[in-house]
Amino acid sequence: MSLEHAILGFLNYHPYSGYDLKKIFDTSIRHFWPADQSQIYRTLARLEENGLAEMERIPQEDRPDRKVYHITETGRAELLRWISGPPPLGEPRSAPLIQVFFSGQLSDEKILAKFEGYAAIMRAILSQYDQVPAQIGPFQQEIPSPREHFFWMLTLENGLANLRANLQWAESVIERIKSGQVPKE
Amino acid sequence: MSLEHAILGFLNYHPYSGYDLKKIFDTSIRHFWPADQSQIYRTLARLEENGLAEMERIPQEDRPDRKVYHITETGRAELLRWISGPPPLGEPRSAPLIQVFFSGQLSDEKILAKFEGYAAIMRAILSQYDQVPAQIGPFQQEIPSPREHFFWMLTLENGLANLRANLQWAESVIERIKSGQVPKE
DNA sequence: AATCGATATATGATTAATCATATATAAACA
DNA sequence: TGTTTATATATGATTAATCATATATCGATT
Numbered sequence: 555m556s557l558e559h560a561i562l563g564f565l566n567y568h569p570y571s572g573y574d575l576k577k578i579f580d581t582s583i584r585h586f587w588p589a590d591q592s593q594i595y596r597t598l599a600r601l602e603e604n605g606l607a608e609m610e611r612i613p614q615e616d617r618p619d620r621k622v623y624h625i626t627e628t629g630r631a632e633l634l635r636w637i638s639g640p641p642p643l644g645e646p647r648s649a650p651l652i653q654v655f656f657s658g659q660l661s662d663e664k665i666l667a668k669f670e671g672y673a674a675i676m677r678a679i680l681s682q683y684d685q686v687p688a689q690i691g692p693f694q695q696e697i698p699s700p701r702e703h704f705f706w707m708l709t710l711e712n713g714l715a716n717l718r719a720n721l722q723w724a725e726s727v728i729e730r731i732k733s734g735q736v737p738k739e
Numbered sequence: 740m741s742l743e744h745a746i747l748g749f750l751n752y753h754p755y756s757g758y759d760l761k762k763i764f765d766t767s768i769r770h771f772w773p774a775d776q777s778q779i780y781r782t783l784a785r786l787e788e789n790g791l792a793e794m795e796r797i798p799q800e801d802r803p804d805r806k807v808y809h810i811t812e813t814g815r816a817e818l819l820r821w822i823s824g825p826p827p828l829g830e831p832r833s834a835p836l837i838q839v840f841f842s843g844q845l846s847d848e849k850i851l852a853k854f855e856g857y858a859a860i861m862r863a864i865l866s867q868y869d870q871v872p873a874q875i876g877p878f879q880q881e882i883p884s885p886r887e888h889f890f891w892m893l894t895l896e897n898g899l900a901n902l903r904a905n906l907q908w909a910e911s912v913i914e915r916i917k918s919g920q921v922p923k924e
Numbered sequence: 925a926a927t928c929g930a931t932a933t934a935t936g937a938t939t940a941a942t943c944a945t946a947t948a949t950a951a952a953c954a
Numbered sequence: 955t956g957t958t959t960a961t962a963t964a965t966g967a968t969t970a971a972t973c974a975t976a977t978a979t980c981g982a983t984t
Contacts, residue, residue: 556834557970563841573932586836590972595933616979618932637844641835641857645941649741650826651771651894656748658886659822672826700922701843709836712908719904723897737885742940758962775942780963801949803962830971 556642557589557597558606562633565607565625567702572598572621582706585683585713598623606632666731669724676721683714741827742774742782743791747818750792750810752887757783757806767891770868770898783808791817851916854909861906868899 564578572595579589601607606629612620657665698706749755749763757780764774786792791814797805842850
């Protein structure tokens with residue numbers, strides 16, 4: 555359901571094709587909701603079936619017609635209903651924490667390497683975040699009013715806050731490993 | 740794949756039935772990897788098919804036989820291989836952030852209510868975390884050696900760190916809304 | 925000359941996870 | 955007396971998401 559509403563959110567700004575939407579996703583909300591190309595197309599078809607969007611076929615020569623989707627009044631109402639509603643919390647899932655849970659099986663050196671690798675990944679992702687705002691460029695005219703831009707930045711802030719929390723956690727674990735605070739048995 | 744390895748991790752401590760494992764999941768790693776009962780049973784069957792676990796049928800009267808699963812040498816090797824390997828990072832997914840991204844559509848009052856609701860949920864979950872260590876009771880003899888307990892606590896710490904980061908983020912947004920820092924258009 | 929990337933949509937196959945429901949009995953509880 | 959809880963496993967149906975692949979053409983690069 556989340557992808558449906560994310561697409562409705564963008565169609566509420568402007569009519570787009572599936573191809574457009576894939577690029578928009580990759581340059582805006584990818585950091586908290588990546589979307590597969592095939593899933594976008596299928597979801598657009600479902601939105602049309604359910605009367606939340608309408609398709610306009612734009613003929614082209616030498617390549618497939620563009621199918622541009624417009625949000626309907628029903629779609630706009632559904633979008634607002636959903637945004638106003640309670641936060642759609644999903645179950646938390648972190649496969650790396652499964653590794654951590656069972657890491658007692660490993661030697662202290664391997665555990666240290668594991669957490670240093672984890673910290674390195676967090677730092678690498680953190681450094682990518684700096685570049686994200688620059689990527690919005692291509693869509694600057696269509697999407698972000700100052701108000702919209704504010705909320706977009708809040709999602710980046712949230713991602714950064716979580717990354718920093720994870721990095722600090724990993725660093726504190728590294729310190730404890732180095733100072734011999736991991737029980738031997 | 741993650742569930743397979745989590746189950747292998749527990750079977751490596753001790754042989755268990757699917758019924759046992761469901762209770763163990765719910766009192767230990769539920770906060771970062773919840774598992775459905777039916778999925779546990781199907782995954783156990785697959786572990787056996789693949790030679791990573793062996794099933795021992797324990798007859799009972801008046802109720803279904805227990806099917807207790809023992810990890811095999813292959814299973815133990817696979818578990819160690821996986822734990823030693825790179826962190827299995829998944830794509831981040833946060834449906835609440837989709838709401839945030841499109842919240843510019845709402846009035847400032849509704850936005851304030853939304854973030855206050857979000858902060859309230861974070862606080863409620865935080866208070867639940869205090870009780871988690873008490874729930875391990877029933878399995879104290881079988882699972883946690885001091886070393887294992889240390890890593891189990893690390894997963895709790897990580898969950899807490901992320902919750903606090905999210906709560907602080909929500910609180911900082913609330914302050915900005917109250918002090919009129921949200922652009923009007 | 926051949927490959928690659930951009931434009932554009934589409935479908936088949938598979939996986940992981942969820943939800944609902946089924947069977948069967950005993951003990952405890954209201 | 956009837957309901958719930960605990961014990962124990964199992965399957966069918968569905969959803970969301972991923973992966974692979976197909977079609978078709980142009981322009982740019984190697």
